[in-house]
Amino acid sequence: MMKKRILMVVMDGLGDRGCRSLGGLTPLQVAETPNLDWFAQNGSSGIMDLISPGVRPGSDTSHLSLLGYEPYSVYKGRGPFEAAGIGLVGRKGDVAFRCNFSTVDEAMNVVDRRAGRVKEPDTVELVNALQGMTIQGIEVHVRQGTEHRAALLLRGPGLSADVSDADPHEMGPVLESRPLSPGADLTARVVNEFVRRSYEIWKDHPVNQRRRQEGLPEANILLPRGAGSFPDIDPFPQKHGMKAACVAGVGMIKGICGICGLDVLDVPEACTGGLDTDMIAKAEAALSALKEYDFVLMNIKAPDLTGHDGHAEEKLKVVRRLDTMAAYIRERLEDDMVVAFTADHCTPVDAGDHTGDPVPLTIYTQGLVQDRCQSFNEADCAYGRLGRLRGCDLLPVLMDMANRSTKFGA
């Protein structure tokens, strides 16, 4: 059997519910999508619960599913994925936190949780001032994210993620991180000492002297929350026997793919993670990667953004652009390619957030069994022959269609 290459196109948040402003139909049902429909007509379709029926997936847990991992056994809190998303990819045993640059007064009361939404280059300079720190034998790594967001990674023996937040999540006194189980004392002490040092180092830092003069809230403390252990993930290339890469704009998706051992390709012009992303350039990058890699995951964030914003008309426009991207891929299909079009969750415009509805799925490759599904949308894909799958079943299905699955038994 010829081993094929797999392209998984994840149209983030694409699935929807019946929209009031679209007469009870979904954007996918309303928009003309001749190319996505061509894949449905010539492929096999179904619907898919990323986690399980009715469960609202995060983008992190759903991508773990899409990469063939059981999310309930692998997902150990958001911290590590946020950290990995901004380039702090840890390893088993490391503990990571999401952090905010915040403003405290002299009595250590939080007066602005986001330090006036401080951003680069101030955050870069401030983070540089914390580098190279070791506390009680534990290496401390910090990295800034977008605006007031940052991540903290601790590395060393005897760490535990079972500690409470230093961030009070509201105005008021900075909290002491407390151990939540025996064996977490060291980590709590390190977190508290780190928070204290961030204040000591930053309170009179030139950046904050300048911000004071300009009347801006000082970014004078870094407050960790959401501790999580880096999961012990069997790297994707070893687990599935495929050289794998991802093309994505959003930090968290890159982080997940990085933690799972995929090569995260940098395509700055195509990967903005915003509505302005150049989908054709992204498809080009993914198809080009497929010359070197056995598996490429491509994430397009735009539909999710329009869902969160509650803009049916914007989502319609994004759907039409996705169809143009599908045309680009269709024109470049090769016999040894398996292509899947799907979503990581629904973000219905009338809900404005992720929901647990199943997402549409169409898989195309030369030589599969065609079914009766004629159009790629939430309703029609349910009439495809794939039925209703779980997210973590998709990768095995694709690998089997790619003649890459191993036999269980003789």
Next chain:
Amino acid sequence: MMKKRILMVVMDGLGDRGCRSLGGLTPLQVAETPNLDWFAQNGSSGIMDLISPGVRPGSDTSHLSLLGYEPYSVYKGRGPFEAAGIGLVGRKGDVAFRCNFSTVDEAMNVVDRRAGRVKEPDTVELVNALQGMTIQGIEVHVRQGTEHRAALLLRGPGLSADVSDADPHEMGPVLESRPLSPGADLTARVVNEFVRRSYEIWKDHPVNQRRRQEGLPEANILLPRGAGSFPDIDPFPQKHGMKAACVAGVGMIKGICGICGLDVLDVPEACTGGLDTDMIAKAEAALSALKEYDFVLMNIKAPDLTGHDGHAEEKLKVVRRLDTMAAYIRERLEDDMVVAFTADHCTPVDAGDHTGDPVPLTIYTQGLVQDRCQSFNEADCAYGRLGRLRGCDLLPVLMDMANRSTKFGA
């Protein structure tokens, strides 16, 4: 997102197989059901395995599933549910038994397992004579059910449900309850002492003196069977974050809902648990409860009874009445309501008992994705977009449609 309220309409035993007397069709396929069909046409449909494909559910295990519990991990024997069904709702650690009022001769041989189907007020008087008993430090609670049925609940330290029955299940000597595992000795001793005392207290009780005179079998012993531990159930309101109630006529359903922490509403005129139930009054009670509660489960026992009796014509009549009830609900729909019509199992008239066939399911709310299912029955619902669900997936699906699900991940 607007949080919606959920009404789950459980039409007990509704699903069927092709009936000989109906030309191979099911009662749902034969009866005109324009209102149930309206819900199918405007909602999302599917079929559902309450436990798993081909497994015949009891009404107890299936309702646990419908309430979002994994029945294999929660269900620990029938005793606790029977006990709770007649008002003996215990707590973790309690052990409960189903019991029969029986007749024994002087050699302690059972001569009538049902004591001539003794009933109230005799059973009430006899049970009163047993109240307030403590045996070896264990509290003993007894309650009569319908006719010759009763329940026994033991409460105290060191109990185990791993004991054999005192009821021989046939004519012959009363059995000694035996411990079936180490640590069950105390419980077996308490059961045996309780059985002995029931005989001592009842053999010359005025009720039995009178029954002797009237030539009726004496109810002179209470024989426990089917020991079960009260499960450690995470109460529904805490587990799912919804204030919840049930409207039901059958004791066991009330018992299950009670054990799960739902408020069991008393609507005597509507909740007979029989064929004579006033379905409209029941729907009215359920809709009224929905003003105060986030979730209401409504159980209608009538279709199950006609299935057990093997009466296709009677089941057809019940189906038509269910459709009238559906009309009543349809006329009172509000935008913030999610309504599910389904069954807890099939009770096909030609089988005369529960079967493991999947049941039909239709969910309606404003703004969901419509599908191609046009009529509510065992065959057509299989062509809805929900596909084939598990019973314990239904509640998460309904909660997600009600915008009440929590996100797993970020």
